[in-house]
Amino acid sequence: MNIIRNAIAGTMESSDLIVTVTPGSGLTIDIQSPVKRQFGDSIRRSAEEIAQDLGVTDAVISIEDHGALDCTIRARIETALLRASKEE
């Protein structure tokens, strides 16, 4: 799947996250989170898995997490990637 435009999914609420996806070469994952020490590795793994499942190899995925659970993180990343792969 090709990332052809910028897209966003999520909110700024506590226990949610905002995912911003932009086109790029190679896969870059940037994570900001108040619980990065406890869950940074887990968030990165989830992002990599979703990208792999969707066949995304080139994108910048920026995650601004506010303590979301893993299911929420996966859903937001998937949505942002799908939005970024479609023409307006």
Add this chain to the structure above:
Amino acid sequence: MSKLINSIEEAIRVTGLKDGMTISFHHHLRNGDYVLNMVVDAIAKAGIKDITINASSIHEVHAPLVDHIKSGVVTGLECNYMGAAVGKEISRGIMKKPVIFRTHGGRPSDIMTGKSHIDVAFIAAPTSDDMGNCTGKIGKSACGSLGYAFSDAEKADKVVVITDNLVPYPLTDFSIPEIYVDYVVSVDKIGDPKGIVSGTTKITRDPVGLKIARYAVECIQASGLLKDGFSFQTGAGGASLAAAAYLKDIMVRDNIKGSYVMGGITGYMVDMLNAGCFEAILDVQCFDLKAVESIRTNPKHREVSGSQYASPTAKSCAVDGLDVVILGATEIDMDFNVNVHTDSNGYIMGGSGGHSDTAAGAKMAMIVAPLVRARVPIVTKKVQCITTPGSTIDVLVTQRGIAVNPARQDLIEKFKAAKLPVVTIEELYDKAMEIVGNYQPVELGDRVVAEVVYRDGTVIDRIRQVIE
């Protein structure tokens, strides 16, 4: 004769303040306080160094302290609570000497017994006359009770009252009398009213918080303590206030006449007093405008000192007569030890306040908290910092069940008989871990940045530096 002097600068000069001394402050102006910063700025300008600050609390507004610590003006800090602005920097290790944390009862106890010596106390007073009779009940910066300042006034070598509402002698409705006061300084503003009292303190609308509040009240009913003469304290957190609101409905409905209610006082406590749920409010600290109005006008709403509130060495104190206290927690462990000092990353962002005092005194000490807060589990194997020992905590109420300290088999039986969802704390831990997934505990450094002194004077725990 008048004790009026011209400025804070003059106060520093005439009190003989010099390198190495200890000065003190109270925190009734909360996050609106200007006085601590004004005094420490003036001390820095006078070239004085190596000062220890003994304040009942340090709030976000006191962030300028960070620079004064870095420059060596302030080299010691003692308090009962510290907000994140200064707390985070302390956790990073900016101060050589560890911070001394006490409790709201332990601080006045140590001051009154002479363990904590204060050279100069600076007392922010919303109204004072020129001899130092002062009160927090009136004035443009009114804050209500001045309870935490009483011990400082009584025991400090020199006492300076700083006011922004100077009235003719004698101010009759004083809280602190002139007999303790050396000097009075009149300034434009001692604080920002918006930070001193909140307009209204709001009850949570979060369904999780409301469920926890409902469980908490059902526990109180099941405990058998809710009857005539009932005494109660609750915090000002959303779920705690929601519990107070439910409790009020039940007390009104069943015509239960309680004895007294305490703590940081909000409009909800005032409503309970006015509805006849309680005979009295014992007030060491007001949180909102309605509480300030009430303490000014209602004789049943009584200002009390920090010692009378919670001192373990006073001949008696009010926490020892409490039936129920509802408290919060950032963490609670398998032994029911509670942390309210540090956040999930180990940074200082709080302190006991009256947490451990009320837990020790109350017949039933309850913790109300959501099982998981923004992916951080409330229940852990071992808390990062013991604020309040588990031996004094009886019940943990979460939305996923109620855990009772195994030492309280009587409560377990009563709660089960009332069909409350009683679980073990281990079960709550497992449930929390299942929800958050892949939790990696935070590693802390070795250097001690703060010592937590329990109300009996023993060091109950040490807070370690956060390595970034």
